[in-house]
Amino acid sequence: MPKNKGKLVCMVVVFVLALTLSVGCFTRSNAEADDQPAPPPGMPSLKEIYKDYFEIGAAVNLSTINTHRSLIDLHFSSLTAENEMKPEGLQRTEGRFSFQIADRIVNLAVDQGLKMRGHTLVWHAQTPGWFFQDKNGNRIDQKAVITEEDRQLVRERLESHIENVMQYYAGKVYAWDVVNEAISDDGRYILRQDSPWFRILGEEFLEIAFRKAHEVDPDAKLFYNDYNIERPYKLNRTIQMLQSLLDKGVPIHGVGIQGHWSVGDSLAEVEQAIKKYAELGLEIHITELDIGTRDISAQGLARQAEYYRQAFALFKKYSDVITSVTLWGISDAATWRPNDNPLLFDKNREPKPAFWAIVDTDKSWEENKAYYLGE
Ligand code: G3I
16 A cells, blocks of 8 residues: 555544544433433422522432433532542542542532532541551550540541541532531430540540631531431430530531421421521521422322421521521432432422422412413
């Protein structure tokens, strides 16, 4: 083959290859983006409806930012990473921070102008064991005697994690769940006794965490986040813990009520708790709302809708102190409670009666649906 002809063949092959690859990429990313059809015209937007009340957020993960993308775009003004920003997501190995996965969620929020909540810096779960091991690999929290050196090591790790993560996300994450689920379920204690943070550092771990967080990003809103802290068995102990931090001048700005509820749970208790936390001068975020029902008959879904309606009417009533309400997921197709059908959209990502119920809490879900869809 003449030299020039050979060169030409080569160039054509390279061109065709490049074209094939780029078409391949294009179709793949389009397929991901198109994974969910756009909602029909006329659908109300939750973030529009609630814009004068509070942020309306959703917990998302690497999969749902694709599979639920059009619902995210239409309805939510705030995102939380369901797992990706937990210690095991960001620092699985000591000193090796990996932000790439979490970045895909944070960048979506930044690109779309959504608020980003950080979840979570200090927790007893989803935290790699190395945080609590001494230099010989022994678990410090299991030792009969914990030395000052052990304490110092763990304190440094806690502070270093907070420093690296919050510095990296400063300006992108506006609110952090600094400490998650520290209150004990056992009424004899204020703090959970089985937390390695508590066992090693004592109650001071909360103060250390909040002070460090504030030092690293003084603009971030710092939250204490927990489940059932609106229930009488945990409420007073949580107030006591928060009050004692506030008395010491610890920078804590808000309390996150998770809200993993079931239809029928008392909303009067929730109202009492909102009042009490507000009296402390704290902002309130509902951080992980999902309201389960096993009954997915028409009646069961209507009951769930009515409960969601009442819950959102309550949140609106206290919107001077409740500044964000986040659902822990978007549809029943992707939830940590797959048998409880706890979200606003069903397994096909279609709006449930619960969605229509919160569109206007002064009307019934049927009226709202008929009004918007003209059915
Ligand atoms: O990442 C691994 C994957 O590699 C493995 O193949 C798979 C097999 O089970 O597990 C994957 O990890 C799972 C992880 O979610 C990511 O999907 C864990 O098993 C599973 O336990 C974990 O559950 C998460 C749970 O926190 C852990 O405590 C849920 O998705 C998440 O919704 C849930 O969120 C918590 C909040 O952070 C705090 N409040 C309570 C709330 C509900 O439990």
